Amino acid sequence: MSKQSRSSDSDSQRSFSKKGRSTLLGISKDSWIQKFFGGNALLAIVFLLAICGFLIKEAVFFFPDYHKSLQLFRQSGQEYVTLLEDQYKAQKSAYALVDQAYNIERANAGAAELEKITAFATARNKVLDFAEEAYDEWDDANDELEDAQDEFDDAEEADKASAQATLEAAQTLEKNLRTAWKADVSAAVLQQSSLSEDVKDALRQMQPDQGMSPFQMELQKAVDAKVAEFAISRNALRDSVKPLEKLWLELRDVAAAAKDKGVTLKTAAERKAAYLEAVQNAPTPEARQKAQEQADAVILAAPDWDKEVAPLYEATPRANEISKNLLQAIATAKENLPDPATLTDSLAQERLKQATPELVKAREVVTARTETLNQWRHDEKVGFFKSVTGFFLGADWVTNSSWQDFYGFLPLFTGSLLISIVALCIAVPFSVAAAIYTNQLASKGEATFIKPTIEFIQAIPSVVLGLFGILILGESLRDGAEFLGIPMQERLNVLNAGILLALMAVPTVFTLAEDAINNVPSAFRDASFALGATKFQTVLRVIVPTAISGIIAAILLGFGRVIGETMVVLLVAGNKISIPDFSDGLGVLTQPVHTMTGLIAQETGEVNQGSLHWRALFMVALVLFMISLTVNYISQTLIRRYSLKG
């Protein structure tokens, strides 16, 4: 309104004039503030896109690279060797159970004898200590006797008589000292009053030049006799895998050598490419020439793969024969192994029962792998999709291996998910209940105490929580588990990390759930009370159902919080990269795992930029980012829908 052509009234002109407002570069203060906030919002979006782009850029070549690596794995024959290894391992894991059962059974069946052996061995040590001096004297005499014997044997006819005399003297001395030693032993045995008579007798009958006492051997034999039948089947199973083991180790060296050639070729090609690039960019003709020479010096000789892997194909008939025998041996073992019910020890029975399905599994593995082995071709192309499934469904994350690296995402994902679920199972009941209590049931004084206290948890640095988990929670959990009679091998495990992450999730879930409940219109509460409902009925039947989508959103955001948490899991989760054994039931919680976040934090510092391992880590980061983004998106949608309804 600065130009008012029609009105001549100066008063109105002044009152509507813009002139009084301060401006900067022709833009008013309000506009500047508006632009500042708008700019910041834009910056946030730009950052988000930049992070996305960066992650994708670093991760995107993972699949082609991994594909190449898998291709080499096949070309070099390593895959073939793995087929043998699988058979070997399957048999071994079945045998391990049988072996455990055997040893436990042996210890139990021969408990009395083994106890006697131990008692004898302990007493023997004491007695020998006691008679040590006498032994040393005898030992010297014995040496002399041997020397005398040698001398006598080598003596000329003329010296025979004197040698004979020396020998006889030595013999007498040895005999006397032996008697002296035995007297010492007998005296020592008398002090061992708690021993049974047969042990005492055996001790008295010891000779200084005797290795194992016949008494001990008798007992050992008696023990072995009790499990003799079991021992035969066990040993047969143990020995049946040996030809396979031999073949496997033999061919492993062949494949490893072939692979080395492949790797050498790859690095040579990379080096050559680098030199050629230097040729392009060389500033002076001299430098160009030097680079060209260097490039020419690198000779790219592709290995003759057919020749490299020929020994593998040659070994196939042998492998078939071995597998056939192995199957036969497993079948025989299944028949010959004792009926678990006949075992005397319950743990041994259990192990032997567990062995049966393992044996069946081993047979399946042997059959399947042998079949694959016969059709295996080193020059068959690896499907590109294999690198994708190999990542997302792979159960092994093996890096810096001299054999072959595998980047299987599944153990990390399971670990992260398991810990997050444990954390939420603990955190959600506490925080939602606390939110309901503070908002609906607590007095004003309580609410003003509870809310800031819970929200304060957020202020604890996660590394401090991690230390607490290592030093205090881990020990207390183990003590608690011991008290309850649950075995807990690892101090750092899923449960420990889950509890700490629960602590970190509580403030998030509590605050958001409390907001959701607070947003329920008081009219609903009034209506419920007016119908004669109690406070509890009102909370459970009206307030919580109304706020439920907000509460679910709070839980989802809590999930996003814990699955992205790094420090605590790195310190406390145990960092063992394997899919936990779910057959253990709730015992799975006592196992160590590794997580997506923990692994990235742990390994990123040690890998070469641009390597396959590096890209694999970025791929994990990308997946993690996608998970967080999805969870956040779903919870935002829920909150929006819920706030429209409220």
Add this chain to the structure above:
Amino acid sequence: MSTQEVISSPIITLDDVSFSYDMGKTNTIKNVSFDIPEKQVTAFIGPSGCGKSTLLRCFNRMNDLIETAKVTSGKIEIMGQDINAPTVDAIELRKQVGMVFQKYNPFPKSIFENVAYGLRIQGIKNKSDLATAVEKSLRGAALWDEVKDRLNSSALGLSGGQQQRLCIARTIAVQPKVILMDEPCSALDPIATAKVEELINELREQFSIVIVTHSMQQASRISDRTAFFYLGELIEYSDTTDLFSAPKEKRTEDYISGRFG
């Protein structure tokens, strides 16, 4: 209190009742005494802030939800019982004294569940019992024909007037003796208002109704007796026709003729 009359069968009796929102520092309701008759419609009128809604909320002790609010003197008896006696359970009282609010507030549940709510919290689980009671209440609230085909759809999908009648159905489902209505039509359009008024007319046969209203026309249309409050005091209380045709008090006359309020 010149208009005090003897009512033969009172359901609510007030004797010198005072009420305060701030622990007795100032009284919002001052020494009110009168009787409310059974199975009739009693209207409370008066300008904003005169305490009529507050008094209504004393009858089902909804004011208990406010920590500092309390009845500072006098006695409220409903069906012969002092409702503020320590032995009285407010939960049980509210089952006998239902309430309909100014702004319709059905729960975000289905129509059926809204009506069944009061019965469910009393522990009734039998499905056919619930269905019978819900139908009876919806018929009682003249809503059955409009919603019988969509009992399981959300109550929030109904029109404003329907929602308010649903709230009435929800209230009568628990079979209270008294229904308190706090300006039940103030958020409704004239047609919906007419329907609710018609409904109130039918309900007076079964229930004793106390209604707070801003509209003097509404009070004169639907109520048998009318109480006029001003600044926390009961100014005049008599048959509705008498109060509107021949008010005894000057302030009543000024108010109903529109000179203030």
